[in-house]
Amino acid sequence: MEILFQNFWLVPLLPFLSAVSLGLVSFFSPNSIKNSRRICSLTSIFSLTIAMFLSFHVFWQQITGSPIHQFFWSWVANKNVVLEIGYLIDPLTSIMLILVTTVGAIVMIYSDSYMLHDQGYIRFFCYLSLFTASMLGLVLSPNLIQIYIFWELVGMCSYLLIGFWFTRPSAANACQKAFVTNRIGDFGLLLGILGFYWITGSFEFQDLSEKFSKLLSHNEINILFANICAILLFMGPIAKSAQFPLHIWLPDAMEGPTPISALIHAATMVAAGIFLVARMFPLFEMLPLVMGVISWIGAITALLGACIAITQKDLKKGLAYSTMSQLGYMILAPGIGSYKAGLFHLITHAYSKALLFLGSGSVIHSLEPIVGYHPNKSQNMNFMGGLKKHMPITALTFLFGTLSLSGIPPFACFWSKDEILINSWSHLPLLGYIAFSTAGLTAFYMFRIYFLTFEGNFRGHLLGSIDKSYSSISIWGSSVIPDRIGQNEVRTFPLSNEVTTQNLLYPKESDNTMLFSLIVLAIPTFFIGLIGEIFWEKEINSDSLSNWLHLSINSLSNIHSEEYTEFLQNAIPSIIVACIGISIAFILYGPQSYTAEGTSKTKNFQFLHPIPKSFFVSIYNWSYYRGYIDESYNFLFSRGLRFFAKYLSLIDQWLIDGIVNGVGILSFFGGEGLKYTEGGRVSSYLFFLVSCMFLSFLYSYII
Secondary structure (H helix, E strand, O other): HHHHOOOOOHHHHHHHHHHHHHHHHHHHHHHHHHHOHHHHHHHHHHHHHHHHHHHHHHHHHHHOOOOOEEEEEEEEEEEOEEEEEEEEEEEHHHHHHHHHHHHHHHHHHHHHOOOOOOOOOHHHHHHHHHOOOOOOOHOOOEEHHHHHHHHHHHHHHHHHHHOOOOOHHOOOOOHHHHHHHHHHHHHHHHHHHHHHHHHOOEEHHHHHHHHHHHHHHOOOHHHHHHHHHHHHHHHHHHHOOOOOOOOHHHHHHHOOHHHHHHHHHHHHHHHHHHHHHOHHHHHHHHHHHHHHHHHHHHHHHHHHHHHOOOOOOOOOHHHHHHHHHHHHHHHHHHHOOOOHHHHHHHHHHHHHHHHHHHHHHHHHHHHHHHHHHHHHHHHHHHHOHHHHOOOHHHHHHHHHHHHHOOOOOOHHHHHHHHHHHHHHHHHHHHHHHHHHHHHHHHHHHHHHHHHHOOOOOOOHHHHHHOOOOOOOEEEEEOOOOOOOOOOOOEEEEEEEOOOOOOOOOOOOOHHHHHHHHHHHHHHHHHHHHHHHHOOOOOOOOOOOOHHHHHHHHHHHHHHHHHHHHHHHHHHHHHHHHHHHHHHHHHHOOOOOHHOOOOOHHHHHHOOOOOOOOHHHHHHHHHHHHHHHHHHHHHHHHHHHHHHHHHHHHHHHHHHHHHOOOOOOOOHHHHHHHOOOOOOHHHHHHHHHHHHHHHHHHHHHHOO
């Protein structure tokens, strides 16, 4: 078994080699590889599957009592600085490895069908393998320097994948926005790493905590400086995990392919920030001020994301703000000391959100031939509805993810979210109010998304009667997507208030490959919460993840009736809040709210996005326009910096350059004036000398 641990560096290396091989082959032999696309996808899937099985084996070893393993190799050796690279295998690492490899493998299988007709198919799998390899390397990193290297690689891969369709201006802008926003957080992360090295003289995680604890106990640390370094270090997770105020990149990241949205929101980029907070938790725990900052940043992010999600019309952006809100829960939990609850919510949310995003991809893929290939149409929930009749498997699996994220038992997110809610209330009632309010909003906006997408009647054909900028809708045949429409013709629907139902096309269920991925993800979405810590009040050290793993495996066999009663009493408030949110969503957006008899389709369509009157107009607009945060940043930073630059340019042009040019002009005129005094005539010199002497005597006499 020691051989496995010694060669565990193969786990990130396998997908990395897959990415390199695909890149080299496509570069040197582009024509041959186009004829063997499936070989490329199978190569990526096979390499990550091997890594997944190795991760499962190591995970089992960890929960059965295997010790922590560390392996190092010398990288940079100097008299004062010694840097090492290697990998660390502990319970936290084993959990994250399972998460990344399982979700990554399922997303790759799904992508094989979803991206099959895309011209960048090979490039997509090359980026995807490099993305998973970077995340695996980050998870295995034993020190802050190595984490920072893979941290930047993850950011680079996200830039490439968000801007995968770079010919689309919105995608190009989105990847730049994500890259620049994350650079702000990464700069703070770098300063925090250097600051803690200045304090402790080490980059290793174990040494950092031990040395920092000793220095703190002997009062040998400037507490203010330590808090500043910790907050700077926390800026990295703020940006990567889309926490307020650096969350603005996450909704725009939906411009990338849907499988990438699933991977970013479930197991890679946003999970990297949560992982770093979990890894640095023993150090953050020694600084109460930093813990307070972490908890309040998480609470504000959770509530803000939920408030914005309730009015979004774009299916993927609604799910993106849902991710932002749930990430706030994950940051809130370690901030209040509930480290294992935050990590558990990361796991349960990952499978649920991957299922939801892949389900949205299935919907979008089926709608594109009908409503158009632009995201404003294919992702707009106003043109969906009634898809449960045409896509029953997608609807059922999407419902599983919706119930899980809403906190309904026995689905996965209920177990982790309920623990966070109770711990928040115990820590500080105000945080408890925020957490419970966010839970109610989560249930509301998730079922709003489900009702608008899958219930009622299909509204895709209303596009021709509502959008006045189009005189007709063209629906292309099998030359574009052969498995969606069975005829090779172009059909048009004229602009009219009443749309005929003859020869209308309807969405069809996705192919078996995509459905297989959805069904596989639905299994952990339903069951994985049951193996978590159901009764967290048992005697367990909150920072002992190994003990938590043992308890998670054995908890189901040791449940007594008293524990059931106590657990249900604690869970009732969160279930009631979720049910209230679901009820309101059903009243406003349920099937009966927009399919009443005798109401025209045009009026029904308008009812789907009602703008409330009077006081609620501003609230609705505030939510729909994302809290005006993007506009504020644009005004303060983009326009503000441009105005400041122009102001400095004027100062530079008229003041600084004016002084320099003025000195030159004075020198020029001084020289020009003096040259006329040097005529070479002695009489002129004597006249000037006598005149100056006379004036001097006169001045002395007057004084």
